[in-house]
Amino acid sequence: MAELTDKDAPIGVLDAPFDSALSERYLVYAMSTITARSLPDVRDGLKPVHRRLLWAMRLLKLDPSQGYKKCARVVGDVIGKYHPHGDQSVYDAMVRLAQTFSLRYPLVDGQGNFGNIDGDNAAAYRYTEARLTQVAIDLMDGLDEDGANLRPTYNGEEQEPELFPGLFPNLLANGAAGIAVGMATSIPPHNAAELLDAAIALVDDRAADVLQFVKGPDFPTGGLVVDPAAVIAESYRTGRGSFRVRARWTVEREKGGGWQAVVSEIPFGVQKGKLIEQIASLINDKKLPILADVRDESDAEVRIVLEPRSRTVDAGVLMDGLFRLTDLEVRVPLNLNVLDKDRTPRVMSLAEALGAWVDHQFVVLERRTRHRLDKIADRIELLDGYLIAYLNLDRVIEIIRTEDEPKQVMIAEFGLTDRQAEAILNMRLRSLRRLEEFEIRKERDSLDKERAGLAALLESPTKQKTRMKRDLTKVRDRYGAETLLGARRTTIEEAAPAREIPLEAMIEREPITVILSRRGWIRALRGHNDLSAPDTMKFKEGDGPAFAFHAQTTDKLLMAAENGRFYTLAADKLPGGRGFGEPVRAMVDLDGSVGVIALVKASGQDRLLLAASDGRGFIVQVADTIAETRKGKTVMTPRTGALLKVVRPVGKDDDYVAAIGDNRKMLVFPIAELVEMSRGQGLQLQRFRDGGLSDAKTFVFAQGLSWPMGGGTGRMRSEPDLSAWRAARGAAGRMPPTGFPRDNRFG
Structure with missing residues (x-):
């Protein structure tokens, strides 16, 4: 079968590569x-x-x-x-x-x-x-x-x-x-009065700084633009950027010391119904516990009432949380991409866009002036014809009555134009009475004067600028700041970004007593209870206290296991004090065969001393021990056969470490000889011939060591001079001072 050639192709069919044909058509679209x-x-x-x-x-x-x-x-x-x-x-x-x-x-x-x-x-x-x-x-x-x-x-x-030519x-x-x-x-929208003030400045000086007049967007829904002036200026200079817009809110005080936050203006483009749903969702999901309720009391004006969980909640912290989590703060983009006078799309700066509009107004001024000049010329032409008719009224009437073609006769006899003759013929009889020479000449002189002024306007750029400023000022007065429509609604007020809300601010601060039993049952009693009272320290049969201390609901608790893993517990999430509590192993992923060796508060201290049963240890920052999940975080990795034995807070002024072994030998060495790390086995604190580490702690050497005396008397015993036990880290040590507890614990 013979191949088709271009001559064989059907009429109206263009043979072209598919990709080029597609790209050309898509470009047109x-x-x-x-x-x-x-x-x-x-x-x-x-x-x-x-x-x-x-x-x-x-x-x-x-x-x-x-x-x-x-x-x-x-x-x-x-x-x-x-x-x-x-x-x-x-x-x-x-x-x-x-x-x-x-x-x-x-x-x-x-x-x-x-x-x-x-x-x-x-x-x-x-x-x-x-x-x-x-x-x-x-x-x-x-x-x-x-x-x-x-x-x-x-x-x-x-x-x-x-397009439209108006001065708005x-x-x-x-x-x-x-x-x-x-x-x-x-x-975004802006204030018309500010724009017109800037336009008036651009008429005289195209290099004028428009930002002296235009401070920022002016949204119909009000609100606050909280970006720094430098950021706003940069956005306007490049034509690209965004504006951080916040809702306007106030605090309303109530009787009894309570308060509520009232939002009266929401950011531009935000639907109030969806905003209320956002805030209500935060409350239901407990993502913002310090917020108790939200109510929409709006009528013609926006009124959103935010009720805090407690009167002690800081209003600024509450609103910062809402700014971060809801559309009470949004970013309104700026992309000044427009069609210029040649219908070409391009991104302009604020000054360029306003300057292009001013240039357009000069073009409109010239067009309107020339149009008026043409109208004046047409009117003068007719007035001249009317004047001739008035001065020769009897002859004009005679021509109209006697001639078959009066129009041509009048044109030939009086030198009229076709329009003038047609206008005379179309006059009504009642108009003849008003055709007085004085009125005609008066109107003509007025038009001559106006024509001269318009001609001078076209020839003089200076007069055009004066006229333009006068016209712009007239429109500006209609949209001035003193008018209801022109008054600025959005406040330009720099503010810092919404703060990250700390856990302490999200929870109502209340005193509690934390108790963890030997079998791993944990509970939190309200208030700071007496730790020696029987009602406080009651346990199941065969169980007893392991850790008990006073805390606040805003605290984070660190629980250390024998295998070196640390778990983080939120104090406000602990089970209540009724009954015996709940198993702590249900709150974290901790194997039942692994024992808990410490439960301490994370707040109020910076460092911890960790030591394993084989005598190795190090100092760790508290921040490095906090776990984000139930699985916990491995901090110490004891050697095979060893277990994490000691977890003690390190005081800010502590300068020495005291360690004592199962062999009842004590060693004191400078804390500077101990390494600080975030994870590992650490260094050897004390050397043992048999047994292992019993206890360790940090202290201030000049104050000596103190320990509780036996018998539950509550009395303390001190050893101010520890020079005899001072040695280098890793030494064997010597027998402790007289009266040191038999359980080899520093208390």
Whole structure:
């Protein structure tokens, strides 16, 4: 079968590589998405759908002074004449333009249910009504004066503006957000008065520092921007960054010393309903134990009440926890990616974006001036014709009554233009009475004066700047800080990042008595109980106390096992004091054959002395012994046949170590000779000919050693001079002082 050639290919079929054809078509689609859907124009800050919505409402005469019309009517006009897309997407865009919590300066005045800050959807467009706001009127000002080009709509039956020429800085005032193909934009809203002040400064000096006027975003929902000024300035300089936005809150005091935190403003873009769910989830999951309850008492204003677990909870700590764990603090991105005057997408700095808008306003000023000059020329032409008719009124009437072609006769006899002759012929008889020479000349002189002023304006850049500043000032007064709409809502107030909440702050601090029995039953009694009282120290038959001490619910407890593993217990999670407690082995993964040799508080001390039964030991930082899981953490690795024997806190001033063996020989050596490490076997504390280590502790050499005397009397005995037992680490030692306990324990 013969191969097909290009000549044999069907008409209309292009033979091309699939990858290049696909890439070319995808590029066309991508550019269409970027320029005609997702990115706003730097000159008016609108996307095509928003521009077409406002244009359709303008043609429907939905001015602020007029009545409302159904949104269904507006959506129908938009999708039928200008924007052939889905009705729901167009209506969603219209709803956002009307939401006071979405737009800093709403462009649509809605009547009916347009959604709320809780995240509820708007009602269907057959139920809602809308009209334009004054902001939208300002944004479209100049369309009747050739301020912008008109282009045919998608079907060629109508016309629509390419952009809006008004003096309202909509791009930065209302912000924008969109995702295109391969790029996106995210511009937060700003205060219009600040933007106009900066624009006025740029008219005189294009190198002016706009950050002297624009301090930061101004969100419709208020809140606080807590970034440092340098970070904000850098974001504006590059056009990329983010702003850390927090909710506004206050503390309300109650009778009796209690208090509650009240959130009155939430961050921009956060749905209040979901925020309440977030906070409630923290309470249910006990991820923020210091928070007891959350209530939504909002009406027209936001009011979220946060109730602490106790009046002793620090309000700042509570809010820091909520800032870290919920959307009470969010980051609002800045990506100033817009279409410039050539419809090219690029990221601009704040100064560049505002400067591009100012340049556009000068173009609009020139267009509107030339349009007015053309209107004046047309009017003067007619006035000159009217003046000729007035001065020759009888002859004009005679020509009209007697001539078959009066227009041509008047043109030939009086030197009129075609428009002048047509205007004279179209005059009503009642107008002849008003055609007085004085009035005609007065209007003409006025127009001549205006034309001269406009011509001078076009020729003088200085006059254009003066006119521009005057017009900008007029708009700025409408949106000034003293007005309800223009007053700044978001506070720029630097604050440190939310703190990591310590365990102590998450738990209500209460005194407890911790008791661990010899068989491994643990419990925590409320309060600091008497450790010698029978009610406190009661155990099962055949059991007895192993460790008992006073602590706080905010403490972490370190439990050391014979195999050298350390386990961490939270004091607030210990079983209550009723009964005999619960097995500690149910709280950690500890084998029943391994004994517990120590239970100490982790708080209030920095280092521990560890020693094994073979006499080897070292000093470890408490922080290195804390385990994060039930499996514990291996800290000491005793040699084969040896077990962890000693775990004692090291005092801050301790400078010597005392060790005593099963052979009843004691040794004292400087603590500096002992190594500090986080894991291992350590060094030999004392050498034994037979037996092993019985006990060890650190102490202050100048104060000597003290130990309890027998018989339960509570009396102590001391040995101030230990020079006779002082030797190098690893020595054998000598018999202890007279009266030292027979169990070879330092107490």
